[in-house]
Amino acid sequence: MTVVGVGADGWTGLVPAARSALLAARVVVGSPRQLDLLPPRSPPSGSPGRPRCCPR
Structure with missing residues (x-):
């Protein structure tokens, strides 16, 4: 697990x-x-999905 703090x-x-x-x-x-x-x-092909994340 990695924790990333996202600021404003x-x-x-x-x-x-x-x-x-x-x-x-x-x-x-x-x-x-x-x-x-x-x-x-968008979720990558064949993955269970990533509802939110970042651009590649």
Whole structure:
């Protein structure tokens, strides 16, 4: 498990290591407010789904 803190500036405020962790995550969990700060992402083919995450 990796914990990434998302501030009010969302994706643009994340350091590269945090962005990489989100991109590699199979599941991203957070409050609706925090998840809304991240760009939407479609589930990759063949995966059970990622409701919200980050662009590749």
